[in-house]
Amino acid sequence: MTKCFFLYVYAIAVLTLSGAxxxxxxxxxxxxxxxxxxxxxxxxxxxxxxxxxxxxxxxxxxxxxxxxxxxxxxxxxxxxxxxxxxxxxxxxxxxxxxxxxxxxxxxxxxxxxxxxxxxxxxxxxxxxxxxxxxxxxxxxxxxxxxxxxxxxxxxxxxxxxxxxxxxxxxxxxxxxxxxxxxxxxxxxxxxxxxxxxxxxxxxxxxxxRYGLHYMSSNHNKFEDNVFRNNYVGGFLMYSVDIQFYGNRFINNRGVGTGYGIGFKDLDDVVARDNLIMDNRVGIFLDNSPYLVDSWNKISDNVIAFNDIGVSFMPSIRRNAFHENSFVDNDEQVEVRGGGQLAGNEWSSGGSGNYWSDYVGYDENGDGIGEIPYTSESLFESLIDAKPELRIFVFSPVAKAIELASLAFPVIKPEPKLTDDYPRVRSGIPSELRAGGRELQPGLLFLSLSMVMLPLIFYGYVMKR
CATH class of the missing domain: 2.160.20.10 (Single-stranded right-handed beta-helix, Pectin lyase-like)
Incomplete structure (x- = not known):
């Protein structure tokens, strides 16, 4: 009797679920x-x-x-x-x-x-x-x-x-x-x-235009994407808990923008193992993080061959940059409007970032420089305050201003940032170690011509 009852209940349940x-x-x-x-x-x-x-x-x-x-x-x-x-x-x-x-x-x-x-x-x-x-x-x-x-x-x-x-x-x-x-x-x-x-x-x-245009979306993850040849690689706003792993932001160069990736009012960002290369600005930070108890963690990234590696709006705090490789950016770090960065971290646990323009040394071979890295270029301070002066970046004017600041320390600026434990070995991917920006065939021909023509002329004169 009990067995029949359970079979009856089971049959009713199956029919009910099937009908639903x-x-x-x-x-x-x-x-x-x-x-x-x-x-x-x-x-x-x-x-x-x-x-x-x-x-x-x-x-x-x-x-x-x-x-x-x-x-x-x-x-x-x-x-x-x-x-x-x-x-x-x-x-x-x-x-x-x-x-x-x-x-x-x-x-x-x-x-x-x-x-x-x-x-x-x-x-x-x-x-x-x-x-x-x-x-x-x-x-x-x-x-x-x-x-x-x-x-x-x-x-x-x-x-x-x-x-x-x-x-x-x-x-x-x-x-x-x-x-x-x-x-x-x-x-x-x-x-x-x-x-x-x-x-x-x-x-x-x-x-x-925007490889990634992002707003008011939380707890999202971006992995192994490529954003290239856009006006902006990615611009993210008003969100919390965003994770970036293994992405590539390459050659995003829109006029007036050209960010590899931009953050506005972003909290609790984790960005690790990304390649940010050959953009007008590698990373742009505006009011990020927004919440007073939030930190953004940016680590183990390669930020290379950009006009500007990282651009901060004034008074940006609570961003931790650890074990990144800043490689041959025309300006490694910009503070828009000029001034110094405070309240951000550039090293942790005795390890900082790699800076290609670091002129210190590693005496004991532990991979960490013996003297801190400081960003204190007079010309960079001028172009941070007056961006229209950037047209002189590769001119003799820039070199002359830097020489003047060395000769007359009274006009030497305060450092924008200090990395107390700079790394002396970079984390550049193997395919990029052969060099920086790609050398275009026309430029290569012009360079070889400038070298070879004087040699040919010299040989011709000597034969006479």
Whole structure:
């Protein structure tokens, strides 16, 4: 009797749970092909039930698609969805959907309408994977769709002026999302706004305005991304607990900006093992950290070959720079408006940073210089206070001012910073140790000519 009772209860529970399921456990597969019988993806979507798979054969489909039920759309042999240059090409409005293996092209061009290649609207838990987007205004727009995965897509925007472009990926009120292994180019920004607990990993973002444009999103992690050849590599604002590991910010040189990465009102940042190279400004700090009990920890990074390594707004405090390598930046550290830095750390536990312009020595071979590193260039102090003087950086004027400060200590400035335990060995990656900035072929030819022509002339004269 007892056994029968438990079997009865179990059966009721199974039936109840099965009835509560919104999406069937096993859906059917609907095939779309240019040869029919179903020739339209929209027709297949309309006839499908939640949980079905739509398999789309290779070909070009001139249509704009709205997915309003949970479906798995899979492309076979790279089918092309062409929106014809109008509106949004694919809009997904159902959670838990999948879009994989398509080329999406031909969105509209109206910024006011936010015309998009792939739009997710209240479609949390969706997977967008292995798609190729071309000639789209906005690439992938994730709106109110938490726990989405955007992985392995290639996105190239419309080849128009920067002011006319949309964002490659835009994340809007979509926390818990993962953006992984995407290649994004010729766009405006990669935007993350009001989306916490996200992972951004293994992406390449180039030829845009902001490689990363970020606001009011907490507890996020950025790993192994490349932000290069943008106006700004990344600019992050008004957020807490942001982690950067193993990223590369390279050759971001917008006029008047050109930051590898910029922080504004950021708290509890951890930045480690990043390469910040050949930007106008490597790291820009503005009111970061914001909270009085917060510290930002910046360690084990290579900050190399930038016009300015790190730029501080005045009165910035509570940033700990430990065991970084400052290599051949034209100016290692800038204080905008001039003055000295106070309340920041440049060494910890008897170890500081590597400075390529350090002129001290390591007597006992422990890798730490015997005298502190000080940043006290008179000319740098002048250009910090008057940026318009920067045009003289490589001129004889700069050298003359430095010589004057050595000859007349009365005009020598106070140090901007002091690193008590400078390291004498850098952490430069092996592929960069051969030299600094890449030597262009034209410059190489000119340099060789300047050396060889006098030698040839000298040989000619001697023969006579």
């Amino acid at each position: 399921s919104v999406v069937p456990a096993f859906g059917t597969t609907i095939r779309v092909s240019p040869n029919g019988p179903i020739k339209s993806v929209t027709e297949a979507v309309n006839s499908a039930s939640p949980g079905d798979t739509i398999s789309v054969e290779g070909g070009v489909y001139h249509e704009r698609i709205v997915v309003d039920k949970t479906l798995n759309l899979t492309g076979v042999n790279n089918p092309v969805i062409d929106g014809g240059g109008s509106g949004t090409v694919i809009e997904i409005k159902a959670p838990g959907s999948v879009l994989r293996g398509f080329t999406v092209t031909g969105s509209g061009s109206r910024l006011s309408n936010e015309d998009t290649g792939i739009l997710l609207d209240t479609a949390g838990g969706t997977l967008i994977e292995g798609n190729r987007l071309t000639d789209v205004l906005f690439g992938i727009y994730i709106k109110n769709s938490p726990h989405t995965v955007i992985r392995g897509n290639t996105i190239r925007g419309k080849d128009v002026q920067m002011t006319e472009r949309g964002d490659g990926i835009r994340l809007w009120y979509s926390s818990g999302t993962k953006i992984i292994d995407n290649d994004i180019s010729v766009i405006r920004d990669l935007v993350i706004w009001w989306s916490s607990d996200t992972l951004i990993k293994g992406n390449v973002v180039e030829e845009g």
